[in-house]
Amino acid sequence: MSHRLPRSFYTRTDVVLLAQELLGKVLVTEFDTRTSGIITETEAYAGVTDRASHAFGNRRTNRTEVMYARGGTAYVYLCYGMHHLFNVVTHEEGTPHAVLIRAIRPLEGIDRMRLRRKGRPLRTDGPALVSLALGITTRHTGMDLLGGPISVEDLGYRPRRGTIIAGPRVGVAYAGADAMLPYRFRIAPSTPQSWERA
Numbered sequence: 114m115s116h117r118l119p120r121s122f123y124t125r126t127d128v129v130l131l132a133q134e135l136l137g138k139v140l141v142t143e144f145d146t147r148t149s150g151i152i153t154e155t156e157a158y159a160g161v162t163d164r165a166s167h168a169f170g171n172r173r174t175n176r177t178e179v180m181y182a183r184g185g186t187a188y189v190y191l192c193y194g195m196h197h198l199f200n201v202v203t204h205e206e207g208t209p210h211a212v213l214i215r216a217i218r219p220l221e222g223i224d225r226m227r228l229r230r231k232g233r234p235l236r237t238d239g240p241a242l243v244s245l246a247l248g249i250t251t252r253h254t255g256m257d258l259l260g261g262p263i264s265v266e267d268l269g270y271r272p273r274r275g276t277i278i279a280g281p282r283v284g285v286a287y288a289g290a291d292a293m294l295p296y297r298f299r300i301a302p303s304t305p306q307s308w309e310r311a
Contacts, residue, residue: 116266117259123184123203128210131203132157133298136277137270140199140217142247143262146225150217150237150247151270154299156282158200160209165288165296168209179255180209187263189244189254196241197250201258201265215240215283216299217247269310272300 118138125131132155141149158166160180167177167190179188183206189199204210217237219226226246227235236242244250249263258264279295286292 139266148222154216156213157296164291165285187256197244198240
């Protein structure tokens with residue numbers, strides 16, 4: 114039985130709620146081997162009205178066009194010319210909402226993750242580190258999360274009540290008042306006691 118999240122999960126209209134509900138879900142890649150991690154931190158980006166979004170003002174470029182795809186599509190972009198950042202596109206086709214996956218707790222394929230770090234300590238507490246550990250790059254942008262080698266699964270992990278912390282997003286000071294919106298969600302402290310299995 115597949116544990117992949119269905120299309121109906123992603124096509125809902127409330128990207129802020131979806132960013133919260135992705136906490137505890139498992140981000141999976143199956144390239145040369147299966148690697149995965151429990152999602153522990155996310156950020157919501159609310160499309161054309163959100164000054165922090167790449168699609169603010171209905172901006173459409175070669176990079177951002179994938180944000181207008183139907184929910185359940187991967188949006189991977191390059192930050193500072195070197196960091197690959199993975200986002201989940203949400204909402205129906207034509208509305209460019211997305212959730213940035215900022216951190217995971219490694220679950221499967223940890224030895225492979227370590228190899229991808231090329232001798233450096235394994236860390237997954239930042240969006241670039243997540244992509245590196247899971248082998249995600251910009252060549253994967255536009256992939257369907259329901260049928261390709263990247264997926265998000267529900268394996269029954271749930272944040273315990275009272276462990277979700279909301280706050281402003283990171284590195285979006287240019288967005289003015291929108292920079293202060295409480296669209297960043299994380300589990301803290303990220304310890305086994307923060308989780309339960311459904």
